[in-house]
Amino acid sequence: MDSPKINPYLVLLIGVISISTSAIFVKLASAPSGIIAFYRLFFTVLFMFPLFIYKYVSELKLISKKDWLFSVISGVFLAFHFILWFESLRFTSVASSTVLVTLQPLFAFIGSYLFFKEVFSGKALLSSVLAIGGSVLISWGDFYVSGTALYGDLLALIACALVTVYFMFGQAVRKRISLITYTFVVYSISTVTLFIYVLLKGESLFPYSSSDWVYFILLAIFPTLLGHSLFNWSLKWLNTSTISMAILLEPVGAGIMAYFLFQETISLTQAAGGLIVISGIMFFLLDEKRMNIKKKPSFKNDLVNNERK
Template sequence: MDKPPIHPYIPIFIGVISVSLSAIFVKLANAESGVIAFYRMLFSVLIMMPWFLMYYRHELKELSKRDWLFSSIAGIFLAFHFILWFESLNYTSVASSTVLVTMQPLFAFIGTYLFFKEKITLKTVVAGIIAVLGSVLISWGDFQVSGSALYGDILALIACALVTGYLLFGQDVRQRLSLVTYTIVVYCISTITLFFYIIVREQSFGPYPAIEWFWFILLAIIPNLLGHNLFNWSLKWVSTNVISIAILFEPVGAAILAIFIFQEYLTGTQIIGGLIVIAGIMLFVVDIKKFFLKKA
């Protein structure tokens, strides 16, 4: 294996900061949740499209009817994931929302167990119980603060389930397509879904102040394109376990940024519950024996 030009942990660290900024940018924007999601996806598609047309458009011929169906379902799920997650940030804190959305690996296990009959292990059960206890603690603490915060937590959990559906329907298609082609197809479908959502809800496509367009574009460039692409680049040299753990630090980074930007100080239940959730997810995704750089 080629020697990386820089240590892989450096782009991974930058990737964590990049995805941590997603909730911050959403919170700074004043548009409706569906509008923010629409422009995030639209600008992502527009930025990726030239690269796709030059090098990958031939792969569209390889998509079967089943591939288009699954990609369409994945795109719709992704659209509503963003709508509900962004909406949750209007009710609950950045810390609570991002921690609960981070429970995606456990939702994924439930899906693979129900649809693909994957086996249940004691480690999975213990990890699930730990993460659920942490989420209950967060929600209980938020309910003590206000009922609207609990509502935001529920929206975040539904958003987590939706992004799991997006991943489950997409995993079969992804095996036969490059990352660029799969991403552009799903993002296009997601953008179209959000377009019609805005029309049905009679929300406005604009005009918006320049600062709003700034947040929309940053959402497309930094969390979507920079953050996730840095993770994908690093996979050539590090174990997937490293990436799995790195992603778990998104709520940590988002919570720290929220303290400085929004003065959203954490409560005791948020801190304890968040740490419990992260510990449970870490137990689920990590194989300690493989937690090293890949050997050449």
Template sequence: MNKPIIHPYIPIAIGVLTVGLSAIFVKLTTADAGVIAFYRMFFSVVIMLPFFLHSYRKELYRLSKRDWLLSSIAGIFLAIHFILWFESLNYTSVASSTVLVTLQPIFALTGTALFFKEIISGKMLTAVIVALTGSIIISWGDFRVSGAALFGDVLALLACGFITAYLLVGQDVRKRVSLVTYTFLVYLVSSIALFLYVITIQQPLFSYPASDWGWFLALALLPNLLGHTLFNWAIKWVSTNVISITILFEPVVASIAAYYILQESISVSQMIGGIVILTGILLFVLDFKAIKKKLFLKKA
């Protein structure tokens, strides 16, 4: 595998910052969850289309049936993730929702161990627990034992499972397919799935205020085309576990943005939680790099 042009952790960090704004954009719209998700994916496909047709369309002929199948599955998983997560924001707070969605390491550890036989050390597991503890601390004041909040929390947790499945599938495909082609196919399938969902449950596709269209476009440009595309690029060079643990920083970004944009206050527990999360991320990344270095030296 060729060496990447820049260190994978740099685009991952940028991706986390942009994805952290996603919940804010969703909160600022008046549309239903399915409609928001559809336009996020649809605008992404429209923006990518000219570049894809000009430089990458020939790659479609070289894709195997397996690549087509897995890319389609990834697109459907991504669509379900957005529907569940955006809907959860109607019932629970930004902090609670983003914390639950970023509990991906729990799912990713199991998935990569079962399907990719990746090594999970005791230190890495400890780092995950530290980071998850920080996530819980961040939103401790927002967790509410009530019907609506609990329902929103469940939706966010389910969304977490589907985004992890999306990343796991992508880890396999991205070893053979270019970033642009894979991303375009996944976003296209996701758009079609979301369109069918919106039409089926009869949610309106038009008659929204100008501000909503601005947020739809912002969702496509920042979290999607910049954030998730950077994750898809990085997944060729790093494990799903690395991305999943780093995404735990998303609640920090979301909480800060919610404070300034939505006037949601930031508590002491959220600040402490942010420090704990960063500690967990650092421990995980350092141990992961150490394991990879040992394996490389052993093979050499």
């Protein structure tokens, strides 16, 4: 496999910063959650359409049936991830929902082992436990027990599992399909799925305030085009577990932004949790990088040589 021209870990960091804006824009918007999710993906596809038609549309006929299937599954799971996550915010606290939805390593490790036979060192597993523990510590004071809160927490946890599946299927496809083509196909499928959802829910597509339209567009640009798309780019060079670990930084980034934008206070416990998350992720990435250096390159059944950059 060719070496990337840009450090994938730097790209991953930019992606994490970008997706950290998601909760901020969703909190600022007043539209129903299904509408927010739909327009987030709709504007993303709209912005990508000219470039895709101009340069990449011919690649559609080169996509295999298996990759089409995986792309459809990936797109549908991404759509329902947004639906369940935004719905969870109606029943539980923002902190609880955000932390639970970013606990992707729990599912990524299991899925990567079962489907991709990835083996993780004891140091990597210990680092992940440390990072997850720090993530829970961030919102420890916001967890509370009630029927509706537990229901919201469950929705967030399911949303976490769904986005992990989205990345896992994307990992399989992304190595054979260019970034623009893959993301355009997946986001288009998600948009259609969300459109059907809002119709079934009876939610109106308009009118909404001018500020809501601005937030829809910002959600498309930052957490989606810069966030998820950069993650999809990283899937060529990094595994799902590494990306899932990095996403644990989202509550940290969102908390810092909320501090400056909404004057939300950061408690000593939250600050300590943030430092623990960052430490755990750094240890994990350093161990994962050392493991990659030790690996000998194998070109057996390598399909990546035919990939279009």
